[in-house]
Amino acid sequence: MSSAAAPRPPRSALPLQVAGLALxxxxxxxxxxxxGRVMVPPGEVLVALWRGxxxxxxxxxxxxxxxxxxxxxxxxxxxxxxxxxxxxxxQGVFRNPLADPYLLGVASGGAxxxxxxxxxxxxxxxxxxxxxxxxxxxxxATLALAREGRRLPPTRLVLAGVMVGSVLxxxxxxxxxxxxxxxxEVLAYTLxxxxxxxxxxxxxxxxxxxLGAGALLLxxxxxxxxxxxxxxxxxxxxxxxxxxxxxxxxASVATAGAVAYVGIIGFVGLLVPHxxxxxxxxxxxxxxxxxxxxxxxLVVLADLLARTTPLSQVGIVTTxxxxxxxxxxxxxxxx
Amino acid sequence: MNRALTLTAVLCAALSAAAxxxxxxxxxxxxxxxxxxxxxxxxxxxxxxxxxxxxxCALAACDRLVGVDDYSDYPAYVTKLPKMxxxxxxxxxxxxxxxxxxxxxxxxxxxxxxxTQAGITVxxxxxxxxxxxxxxxxxxxxxxxxxxxxxxxxxxxxxEIAKVEILTKTAVNKPTAYYEIDPTPYSxxxxxxxxxxxxxxxxxxxxxxxMGDFPKVDPEFIVKQNPxxxxxxxxxxxxxxxxxxxxxxxxxxxxxxxxxxxxxxLGRPGPRLPQALRGLAKLVHxxxxx
Numbered sequence: 001m002s003s004a005a006a007p008r009p010p011r012s013a014l015p016l017q018v019a020g021l022a023l024x025x026x027x028x029x030x031x032x033x034x035x036g037r038v039m040v041p042p043g044e045v046l047v048a049l050w051r052g053x054x055x056x057x058x059x060x061x062x063x064x065x066x067x068x069x070x071x072x073x074x075x076x077x078x079x080x081x082x083x084x085x086x087x088x089x090x091q092g093v094f095r096n097p098l099a100d101p102y103l104l105g106v107a108s109g110g111a112x113x114x115x116x117x118x119x120x121x122x123x124x125x126x127x128x129x130x131x132x133x134x135x136x137x138x139x140x141a142t143l144a145l146a147r148e149g150r151r152l153p154p155t156r157l158v159l160a161g162v163m164v165g166s167v168l169x170x171x172x173x174x175x176x177x178x179x180x181x182x183x184x185e186v187l188a189y190t191l192x193x194x195x196x197x198x199x200x201x202x203x204x205x206x207x208x209x210x211l212g213a214g215a216l217l218l219x220x221x222x223x224x225x226x227x228x229x230x231x232x233x234x235x236x237x238x239x240x241x242x243x244x245x246x247x248x249x250x251a252s253v254a255t256a257g258a259v260a261y262v263g264i265i266g267f268v269g270l271l272v273p274h275x276x277x278x279x280x281x282x283x284x285x286x287x288x289x290x291x292x293x294x295x296x297x298l299v300v301l302a303d304l305l306a307r308t309t310p311l312s313q314v315g316i317v318t319t320x321x322x323x324x325x326x327x328x329x330x331x332x333x334x335x
Numbered sequence: 336m337n338r339a340l341t342l343t344a345v346l347c348a349a350l351s352a353a354a355x356x357x358x359x360x361x362x363x364x365x366x367x368x369x370x371x372x373x374x375x376x377x378x379x380x381x382x383x384x385x386x387x388x389x390x391x392c393a394l395a396a397c398d399r400l401v402g403v404d405d406y407s408d409y410p411a412y413v414t415k416l417p418k419m420x421x422x423x424x425x426x427x428x429x430x431x432x433x434x435x436x437x438x439x440x441x442x443x444x445x446x447x448x449x450x451t452q453a454g455i456t457v458x459x460x461x462x463x464x465x466x467x468x469x470x471x472x473x474x475x476x477x478x479x480x481x482x483x484x485x486x487x488x489x490x491x492x493x494x495e496i497a498k499v500e501i502l503t504k505t506a507v508n509k510p511t512a513y514y515e516i517d518p519t520p521y522s523x524x525x526x527x528x529x530x531x532x533x534x535x536x537x538x539x540x541x542x543x544x545x546m547g548d549f550p551k552v553d554p555e556f557i558v559k560q561n562p563x564x565x566x567x568x569x570x571x572x573x574x575x576x577x578x579x580x581x582x583x584x585x586x587x588x589x590x591x592x593x594x595x596x597x598x599x600x601l602g603r604p605g606p607r608l609p610q611a612l613r614g615l616a617k618l619v620h621x622x623x624x625x
Contacts, residue, residue: 037553058581061559067578068555124518124572177424181406188519195519195554198577312551 017280021293025077028300032073035304038064067198075197075205076300076314079258080268082209084295086251087269088276088287089216092223093247094154101255101269104161104248108168109138110259114189115172119179128204128260131189135256138164143248152244192265192315194303201261208257213292215250219243220284227282265302265315267322268295278329298322357480366442366459373456376480377437381419381430383446386605387439387460388413390472393488393606394481402433408599409607431455437478462604463548465531469493472606488606495609496535499616502623503537510589510619512538513557515567516549516602520557524548528604536616537623538564558582565590566618567598591618 034045040061048065051058058066086101094103102108113134117127146152146160176186222243225233230240255269272295276287302317311317362372381402382388388407391400397412402419417433420426422444430438430446431453440446442459450457458478462471469489476485503509514523514533523529525540527548533540541560542550558578565573565582570590573579584590593601597618600611617624 037556038559063578063581064555064558067581068558071577125575177421180421180423182517183423184521185517185519193519196576200575200577307553 013280014286017286017290018293021290021297025293025297025300028297028304029073029077032076032300032304033065033069036064036069036307040065071199071202072194072197072303073300074202075194075262076303077296078202078205078209079194079262079265080272080296080299081292082213082254082258082295083265083269083299084272084276084291084293085213085216085288086255087271087295088273088284088291089219089223089247089251090269091273092227092284092287093244094158095227096154096158097274098270099158101251101258102165102264103158104142104252105138105164105168106135106252106255107259107264108165108172109134109136110256111186111190111264112138112168112172112175114263115175115186118182118185118189119175121179121182127189128201131263132208132256132260134168135259136252138168139248139252139256143245151241152248154244157248188313189263190315191313192263192318194262194299194314195307197261205257205261208260209254212250212252212254212257216247216254217288217292219247219250220288223247223284223288227284263315265299266319267326268298268318271318271322271326272298274326275329357477357482361477363474366461367447369447369459371456371458373437373478375436377435377456377478379433379435379437380479381433381435381438382407383419383422383425383438383440383444384460385409386462386603387475389603389605389607390475391439391479394472394476394479394484396479396481399479401435402430427453439475463528464526465528468528468604468608471604492606492609496612499609499612500535503535503616503620506537506620506623509537509539510563511541511560512564512566512619513541513560513562513584515565518568518572520552520554521549522552524550529601532601532608532612532615533619535612536619538619554578563587563589564619566615567593593618 034040034042038061044061045065048058048062051062052066083101090099090101090103091097110131111134113130113132114127117130142157142160142164143152145164146156148156176183222238225236225238226240226243233240273287273291276290276294280286280290298318299314302321303314305317306312306314311320357376359375360372362370365371378399379401380391380399382391382400383404385404385407388400388403389409391397392410392412397410400413400416402417403413404425405418405421407413417429419430422441425444425446427446427449430450435455438446438450438455438457440457440459442461447457447459460471460475462468469492472489473485476482512533514529515521516523522542523533523540524542524547525531525534525544530540530542530548541557541562542552554576558581561583563583565584568590569592570585570588573590574585579585597611597614600607601615
């Protein structure tokens with residue numbers, strides 16, 4: 001199901017689509033900030049937001065809204081947007097509908113870094129740094145293994161990514177069995193968790209996501225040209241190899257930043273671009289920004305469900321909701 | 336006179352031992368819900384749970400252990416025994432090679448099936464609630480023909496626990512407490528055996544029973560409950576968490592990690608329960624133990 005054949009929607013429809021999804025995201029943010037384990041009436045939410053913005057001292061529920069919920073929601077927005085954009089870009093650059101942001105081993109590398117610190121009993125603040133290092137290291141290894149002279153053939157990249165991912169996952173599991181009393185903590189990382197995302201953590205993730213996702217949005221037009229085929233793209237003056245490397249690099253930085261603090265949230269990067277494509281068309285200039293909006297809304301809502309139900313982890317919710325929904329959508333569109 | 340007394344005492348002891356001696360074959364239902372029959376008194380035992388290893392030793396059956404899991408480390412005697420792996424990576428071959436006539440396993444591992452197929456008697460014993468610590472001690476006593484010792488052990492454990500409880504009952508202020516067992520964060524409900532100990536140590540658990548025995552907790556719930564005491568996290572880590580610097584426990588410096596040895600004891604539903612309770616009570620109410 002290459003996306004090349006799908007027609008681009010009329011240009012005039014784009015602002016409407018953006019507005020629609022932005023509204024959905026806004027709704028998700030309002031719900032995510034207002035609801036939770038502790039009930040905070042809407043009025044108090046507004047008061048808390050005002051107090052925080054005007055620099056007044058926070059007390060009682062203000063702390064929950066301003067210091068716990070809001071940063072958690074913003075983290076959800078960043079991570080969801082990042083996974084959505086990266087998924088769309090990866091599916092485009094590999095011209096493979098099953099590509100997702102974890103394709104090149106980012107997730108396994110991040111998990112290995114986190115597991116090493118957790119099982120080794122290292123200090124908790126070291127976990128994100130180790131995860132980031134592992135994630136980026138895994139991508140570098142994949143790139144090095146897939147390189148063919150100066151070329152980066154997509155098939156080799158995918159194969160190398162799957163291989164690197166498997167090897168790193170095996171290493172994580174071996175480590176985990178050495179320290180099984182910490183299994184729950186490692187499991188929390190591999191199932192994605194937005195808990196304890198404060199403003200500091202948001203600030204740490206922002207540069208990676210901003211830089212990576214921002215670069216991908218700028219590359220959208222080139223990605224569109226690539227959908228016409230490598231040869232055509234070349235003849236139109238697109239430096240295909242460099243574009244591929246740029247997209248992979250940008251997406252990897254954004255995804256590595258996303259997994260560093262919150263772990264591996266499954267299915268968002270695969271699912272969201274497909275939903276956008278089926279609903280709004282396949283052009284990357286539409287696909288990438290809309291995937292960012294939908295990904296953000298999805299993760300915020302999934303986290304809200306996770307922390308108010310016994311499902312307890314955002315990655316469990318995204319997978320439980322995403323899988324069946326994806327299949328339903330697929331069947332519906334085929335008919 | 337003296338001799339007569341001694342003789343009477345010896346006779347009584349012998350009689351009571353005989354009265355409580357286990358008769359084999361012994362059949363009962365284990366924690367996996369299986370009917371298990373012990374044909375004879377077990378002499379070569381492998382224990383795959385640290386708490387079970389401790390209980391057997393407390394029942395003076397330490398010398399029957401021929402292998403233990405990787406985490407069994409108390410009393411010192413068991414550290415010299417061959418290691419048979421952990422819960423998720425048990426070494427079945429090593430266990431079989433030790434030719435045990437009984438293997439005590441956790442109901443959470445997958446050991447029961449392969450060992451049973453190898454013709455070895457397997458019993459799953461998992462004390463999980465406070466009361467089960469005692470009932471399983473008595474059961475283990477019956478299994479290894481040490482019923483009298485098991486009864487004596489349970490009595491002395493309950494006596495030691497009562498001593499601590501008498502102290503903590505006199506405490507004027509019972510702080511509201513949050514106990515973190517891992518930083519994701521997971522805590523303990525009041526009905527878990529650790530939760531029971533926390534209450535007996537003179538604290539009021541902020542986790543309601545409705546949340547379960549070992550619930551994953553939403554951090555905003557902890558901030559809302561505003562506990563006066565936080566156990567299981569160091570002050571630096573807790574203070575760095577969003578919003579936590581507003582919690583009373585942090586403002587008054589009542590945030591502490593649980594020392595490693597005490598933490599191990601608290602996690603083991605076995606004979607060191609009274610010691611664990613005393614250690615916990617000292618953390619909650621240092622003023623009572625001066």
